[in-house]
Amino acid sequence: MEIKNRFSISAKRMSRSVIRELLKLANKPDIISFAGGLPSPETFPSEDLLDITREVMQKSARVALQYGSTEGVLPLRDLLISFLGKYGFNIKPEELIITTASQQSLDLVAKIFIDRSDPIIVENPSYLGALSAFKTYGCRFLTVDMDEQGLCTDKLRLQLEELKRTAGEGSQYYQNMPKFIYTIPDFQNPTGITMSLARRKELLEIASEYDMIIVEDVPYRWLRYQGEEPPMLGAMDTEGRVVNLFTFSKILSPGMRLGWVRANPVIIDKIVQAKQATDLCTSPLTQKLAEEFIRRDLLEKRIAANIELYRHKQEAMMAALEKYMPKAKGLSWVKPEGGMFLWITLPPEMDADEMFKEAIDRKVAYVVGSAFYPNGGGHNTMRLNFSYPSEEDIDEGIQRLAGVVKSRL
Amino acid sequence: MEIKNRFSISAKRMSRSVIRELLKLANKPDIISFAGGLPSPETFPSEDLLDITREVMQKSARVALQYGSTEGVLPLRDLLISFLGKYGFNIKPEELIITTASQQSLDLVAKIFIDRSDPIIVENPSYLGALSAFKTYGCRFLTVDMDEQGLCTDKLRLQLEELKRTAGEGSQYYQNMPKFIYTIPDFQNPTGITMSLARRKELLEIASEYDMIIVEDVPYRWLRYQGEEPPMLGAMDTEGRVVNLFTFSKILSPGMRLGWVRANPVIIDKIVQAKQATDLCTSPLTQKLAEEFIRRDLLEKRIAANIELYRHKQEAMMAALEKYMPKAKGLSWVKPEGGMFLWITLPPEMDADEMFKEAIDRKVAYVVGSAFYPNGGGHNTMRLNFSYPSEEDIDEGIQRLAGVVKSRL
Numbered sequence: 001m002e003i004k005n006r007f008s009i010s011a012k013r014m015s016r017s018v019i020r021e022l023l024k025l026a027n028k029p030d031i032i033s034f035a036g037g038l039p040s041p042e043t044f045p046s047e048d049l050l051d052i053t054r055e056v057m058q059k060s061a062r063v064a065l066q067y068g069s070t071e072g073v074l075p076l077r078d079l080l081i082s083f084l085g086k087y088g089f090n091i092k093p094e095e096l097i098i099t100t101a102s103q104q105s106l107d108l109v110a111k112i113f114i115d116r117s118d119p120i121i122v123e124n125p126s127y128l129g130a131l132s133a134f135k136t137y138g139c140r141f142l143t144v145d146m147d148e149q150g151l152c153t154d155k156l157r158l159q160l161e162e163l164k165r166t167a168g169e170g171s172q173y174y175q176n177m178p179k180f181i182y183t184i185p186d187f188q189n190p191t192g193i194t195m196s197l198a199r200r201k202e203l204l205e206i207a208s209e210y211d212m213i214i215v216e217d218v219p220y221r222w223l224r225y226q227g228e229e230p231p232m233l234g235a236m237d238t239e240g241r242v243v244n245l246f247t248f249s250k251i252l253s254p255g256m257r258l259g260w261v262r263a264n265p266v267i268i269d270k271i272v273q274a275k276q277a278t279d280l281c282t283s284p285l286t287q288k289l290a291e292e293f294i295r296r297d298l299l300e301k302r303i304a305a306n307i308e309l310y311r312h313k314q315e316a317m318m319a320a321l322e323k324y325m326p327k328a329k330g331l332s333w334v335k336p337e338g339g340m341f342l343w344i345t346l347p348p349e350m351d352a353d354e355m356f357k358e359a360i361d362r363k364v365a366y367v368v369g370s371a372f373y374p375n376g377g378g379h380n381t382m383r384l385n386f387s388y389p390s391e392e393d394i395d396e397g398i399q400r401l402a403g404v405v406k407s408r409l
Numbered sequence: 410m411e412i413k414n415r416f417s418i419s420a421k422r423m424s425r426s427v428i429r430e431l432l433k434l435a436n437k438p439d440i441i442s443f444a445g446g447l448p449s450p451e452t453f454p455s456e457d458l459l460d461i462t463r464e465v466m467q468k469s470a471r472v473a474l475q476y477g478s479t480e481g482v483l484p485l486r487d488l489l490i491s492f493l494g495k496y497g498f499n500i501k502p503e504e505l506i507i508t509t510a511s512q513q514s515l516d517l518v519a520k521i522f523i524d525r526s527d528p529i530i531v532e533n534p535s536y537l538g539a540l541s542a543f544k545t546y547g548c549r550f551l552t553v554d555m556d557e558q559g560l561c562t563d564k565l566r567l568q569l570e571e572l573k574r575t576a577g578e579g580s581q582y583y584q585n586m587p588k589f590i591y592t593i594p595d596f597q598n599p600t601g602i603t604m605s606l607a608r609r610k611e612l613l614e615i616a617s618e619y620d621m622i623i624v625e626d627v628p629y630r631w632l633r634y635q636g637e638e639p640p641m642l643g644a645m646d647t648e649g650r651v652v653n654l655f656t657f658s659k660i661l662s663p664g665m666r667l668g669w670v671r672a673n674p675v676i677i678d679k680i681v682q683a684k685q686a687t688d689l690c691t692s693p694l695t696q697k698l699a700e701e702f703i704r705r706d707l708l709e710k711r712i713a714a715n716i717e718l719y720r721h722k723q724e725a726m727m728a729a730l731e732k733y734m735p736k737a738k739g740l741s742w743v744k745p746e747g748g749m750f751l752w753i754t755l756p757p758e759m760d761a762d763e764m765f766k767e768a769i770d771r772k773v774a775y776v777v778g779s780a781f782y783p784n785g786g787g788h789n790t791m792r793l794n795f796s797y798p799s800e801e802d803i804d805e806g807i808q809r810l811a812g813v814v815k816s817r818l
Contacts, residue, residue, distance in 0.1 A: 001620065001648055003675045005583040008546070011521040014682040038476055046470035053462045061455035065662035067447055100509055100666070103689040111545075112420040132686040136520075137417070174414040211410065239410055253474035257509075257692040266412045273423040277541045279688070280512040283666040286692060 009116070010136055017132060018371055026365030032397030034384040035365040037189070037340060040313075043306050044253055045298065052292040060288055068284035070276045072098025072260070076291040080246075080260055083294065088235035094265040097272060100282045102219060102247040102259040106133035108278065109215055109243060109261075112270045113179040114139045121159070121181040121212075123151050125372030125381070127189040130182060130217065141374035142178060148334070150195030151183055153202040160210045173211075180213040180243070185233060187220040187339025190372045190383040194337050197230040204233060207241055213267075217245045222303045224338035225311040240264040248290055250340070251303055256286040310340070310387050313394060317342055317386040320398035326406050330380075340387040343369070346380040350408060353379055358407075364400040418525075419545055426541060427780055435774030441806035443793040444774040446598070446749060449722075452715050453662055454707065461701040469697055477693035479685045481507025481669070485700040489655075489669055492703065497644035503674040506681060509691045511628060511656040511668040515542035517687065518624055518652060518670075521679045522588040523548045530568070530590040530621075532560050534781030534790070536598040539591060539626065550783035551587060557743070559604030560592055562611040569619045582620075589622040589652070594642060596629040596748025599781045599792040603746050606639040613642060616650055622676075626654045631712045633747035634720040649673040657699055659749070660712055665695040719749070719796050722803060726751055726795040729807035735815045739789075749796040752778070755789040759817055762788055767816075773809040 004012075026033040056064050063073070071077070076098060081091045099105045106129065114120065116138035122131065124143035131141070142163075144156045160177075167176040183203070185195035195203070207214050216233045234244040240263075247259040261271060275281075293299055318335055321342070325331065330347030344366075346352060353368045369381025384401075386394060413421075435442040465473050472482070480486070485507060490500045508514045515538065523529065525547035531540065533552035540550070551572075553565045569586070576585040592612070594604035604612070616623050625642045643653040649672075656668040670680060684690075702708055727744055730751070734740065739756030753775075755761060762777045778790025793810075795803060 001650055001673075002583070003622075003673060005580040006522060006588055006622065007679060008520065008522055008524045008527075008588075010524075011679050011683065014521075014679065014686065016678075016682055017685055036476075041471040041475060044470050044474040046466040046474065049474075050462055050466040053459055053466075057455040057459040057462075061453050062450040063664075065453040065455065065458075065664040066450060067658075067663045100688050104687065107687045111417065112423075113415060113417055115417045115419075118417075129686075129689070136683070136686045171414040174411070179415055213412075213415065241410055249476075253694070254476045255472075255474040255693040257688065257690075264410075264412060269425075270416060270420050270423065273425055274420065274545070276426055277423065277538075277545045278513065278516045279509050279666065280538070281666075283692060283695060284664040285662070286694060 010138065013138065014136060017128070025360055031360065031363045031365055032389060032393045032400065033365040034386070034389065034397060035367050036385055036388055038385070038388040039250055039254060040309060040387055042309060043302070045293070045302055048293065048298055049289055052289050052296070055292060056288045064285040064288040066284060068281040068287065070272050070281050072282055073284055073287040073291060076287050076294070079291060079294045083299070084262065088231050089262065091262055092265070095268055096260060096262050097268050097275070098282045098287060099259045099261055099275065100279055101249055101254070101257040102217070102245050103129055103133065104279070105245040105259050105261045106130050108271045108274045109180070109245070110134045110137045110139070111274050112267070119163070119178045121156070121178045122374060123183055123188065124374070125190055125369065125378055126182065126374065127184060127217065128371055131374050134182070139179070143375055146188070146191060146193055148193060150185060150188070150193050150199045151203060153199055153206060156181070156203070157206050160206065160212070164210060177210065178212065180215045181207065182215045182217065183233070184217045184219070186218060187223065187336050189220070189339070190341055190367070190369065191343045192334065192336025192339050192341055194227070195230070200230055200233055200236060204236055208239055213241050213243060215243045215245065219247050219250050220339040222251050223306060223310055223340065225307060225314060227337040234262060243267060251299065251306065252290060252293060256290065258282065258286055258290055313386045313391060316391040316394045317384065317398065320395045324399045324402035326402065326409055328409050331405070340385055342384045342386060344382045344384060346382070346405065347409070348380050351379045352382040355404060355408060359401060359404050362400045362404055364397045364404070366401065419547065422547065423545060426537070434769055440769065440772045440774055441798060441802045441809065442774040443795070443798065443806060444776050445794055445797055447794070447797040448659055448663060449718060449796055451718060452711070454702070454711060457702065457707055458698055461698050461705070464701060465697045473694045473697040475693060477690040477696065479681050479690050481691060482693055482696040482700060485696050488700060488703045492708070493671065497640050498671065500671055501674070504677055505669060505671050506677050506684070507691045507696060508668045508670055508684065509688055510658055510663070510666040511626070511654050512538055512542065513688070514654040514668050514670045515539050517680045517683045518589070518654070519543045519546045519548070520683050521676070528572070528587045530565070530587045531783060532592055532597065533783070534599055534778065534787055535591065535783065536593060536626065537780055540783050543591070548588070552784055555597070555600060555602055557602060559594060559597070559602055559608045560612060562608055562615060565590070565612070566615050569615065569621070573619060586619065587621065589624045590616065591624045591626065592642070593626045593628070595627060596632065596745050598629070598748070599750055599776070599778065600752045601743065601745025601748055601750055603636070604639070609639055609642055609645060613645055617648055621650065623651045624654065625651050628656050628659050629748040631660050632716060632719060632749065634716060634723055636746040643671060652676060660708065660715065661699060661702060665699065667691065667695055667699055722795045722800060725800040725803045726793065726807065729804045733808045733811035735811065735818055737818050740814070749794055751793045751795060753791045753793060755791070755814065756818070757789050760788045761791040764813060764817060768810060768813050771809045771813055773806045773813070775810065
């Protein structure tokens with residue numbers, strides 16, 4: 001029977017993620033893959049979680065295995081409020097909701113704000129999963145370039161000024177201006193860049209001036225290997241205009257599918273309504289596990305151990321790049337202060353998309369940088385993940401990749 | 410700051426579920442609540458799940474705690490394919506996806522089919538969670554009445570014939586006709602009615618004649634306390650037009666947030682795309698637990714034990730209704746062959762919405778039937794849940810409820 005003609009406009013806009021299809025290629029056992037964004041399985045606290053499961057099944061199976069409230073398990077929300085208290089947040093319970101990990105947070109934020117053809121502002125390049133979540137709702141992407149200090153706030157200001165001219169006033173203004181500015185200030189995905197304190201202040205000032213909402217995605221915050229951490233935008237915000245997306249995926253386990261959103265209560269209330277119709281509630285079972293994990297002070301220990309592990313992996317990748325990559329004009333990378341990725345810029349005449357097949361033939365995989373540019377470009381860039389592969393594979397894989405690059409110089 | 414003016418059209422359409430707000434009232438400890446739709450905590454296999462967690466954490470923590478594929482954990486999908494094989498299904502792997510429970514399945518089905526103001530057909534009354542999932546996408550509800558045999562197929566045919574007249578042809582036809590027919594054939598929520606075999610056949614014939622998709626929601630299938638079970642529409646369908654929504658919530662645990670969808674591969678492929686942007690994947694941890702639960706042959710034992718427990722609770726509620734409810738013209742209920750609910754019709758002049766406050770004062774709660782009528786009506790109906798309360802509470806609660814009804818006759 002004919003089905004395609006029945007699909008919604010939004011469904012017709014969807015496609016299988018290019019990256020996910022590429023990742024399938026990269027999944028063959030003899031390929032060393034720098035393509036994913038997976039945490040290392042060494043970081044999974046399976047014994048602790050088993051021990052915690054014992055306690056949860058004995059003491060609170062009636063909560064853990066039952067339906068829960070859409071807002072999330074109360075003691076977990078309280079613990080997260082305390083946790084964020086250490087980072088300058090002062091959060092009321094109605095400002096926080098547990099979600100089924102950050103991809104759901106991105107989807108819910110998109111759902112409550114984006115109507116078809118609404119503009120939103122993203123860094124160029126930006127996280128692919130966010131771009132797909134937003135695209136489903138038919139937004140237009142307005143991109144703002146980044147430099148080594150993060151989002152170029154001067155360029156942002158110019159764009160907003162231009163938009164303001166024709167935006168109208170009152171409710172018109174809010175419908176015509178970008179619905180929000182999406183940013184990943186810490187160790188940005190894919191570039192690894194951290195937004196400087198000066199830029200953070202300026203971004204908040206601009207947001208205030210043009211009355212904008214900022215969606216601050218904070219997945220890598222607790223993976224800092226060097227340097228001092230600037231405060232989060234959300235912690236600096238005095239006007240309730242920052243929405244923070246947090247996840248357990250990089251600090252505990254992605255398989256538990258847990259994240260949380262902190263925002264203005266009006267926004268949280270609308271997210272609760274959207275989530276009710278979307279998946280009713282996040283798993284109380286995985287929530288209770290996370291709750292007890294935090295209560296036992298295991299989260300901060302886990303974070304410290306992750307940092308130690310990933311710092312070494314990052315250094316291994318930096319060393320391998322130094323060792324194997326040819327010295328060539330236009331070929332460069334920068335050491336990020338944290339996160340899971342290195343961003344490689346190839347000479348402008350090289351094409352990482354086209355090079356991908358050869359890399360696979362040589363048994364090494366990466367993510368083509370162009371996938372992160374919502375409006376095109378970036379064909380001479382690629383993203384390498386260092387959190388998942390072993391140090392041996394990092395050395396061997398970079399050697400293979402350098403071979404591919406050399407052959408094309 | 411002003412936020413409401415920025416919300417999307419879809420977000421402006423959302424509201425906190427009336428029922429969920431009523432349920433909060435019903436959550437006070439001294440109130441006997443027949444309002445929820447919760448499984449009894451006695452049915453939660455916490456010891457088995459702990460034992461299974463031990464095995465999963467020892468043998469497959471690297472899968473369980475990592476990101477998984479959007480389609481779901483492969484061995485679980487294979488086990489579900491075998492499970493449904495016993496019920497007349499012959500399913501290929503590309504026809505099945507694991508979801509984050511049925512509310513997500515409802516959301517994804519709505520997302521891939523419904524554009525604003527598209528008509529869809531629902532039973533009148535129908536499941537509230539489905540109605541809210543669909544409503545978010547801005548559909549119009551065309552309702553078809555039910556009788557004791559289920560959906561009135563003759564009325565459905567008349568409606569479709571009427572719609573067909575102005576629907577046009579080709580892709581126009583698919584855009585103008587209802588995107589799908591949503592039905593809960595077994596122990597329908599809220600009425601408890603099971604669709605007869607004759608009606609099932611006729612529904613499939615009508616769907617074929619008007620080239621319609623049927624969404625068959627099957628949450629209560631494995632809660633049958635008496636009578637013979639007719640085959641599922643999906644198992645009778647030879648044309649790939651039935652989409653089946655299944656859930657673990659009523660047979661294992663709602664807290665694990667697990668369901669699955671079986672459909673035509675073209676539909677499953679689009680659901681995969683939609684889910685990728687929505688929550689990436691369902692928790693591999695809870696999937697691995699369910700997988701091992703089925704592999705150990707615990708699911709069918711659990712189903713048998715649930716049936717035993719709920720049958721008694723249903724009988725307790727039937728007995729209490731007989732014992733306490735006044736005999737009055739127009740006051741009636743029917744014993745469903747399974748499920749979790751009894752549906753009470755009050756005399757037409759009585760209003761269950763307005764009676765609710767008095768019931769709460771008398772420390773008993775129900776769900777107002779009107780909530781299940783998408784286009785209004787049903788004010789003299791109410792839904793009572795018997796799976797959650799104890800037999801003692803059922804007796805006491807029905808006595809209280811009968812008191813309220815009596816006082817208003």
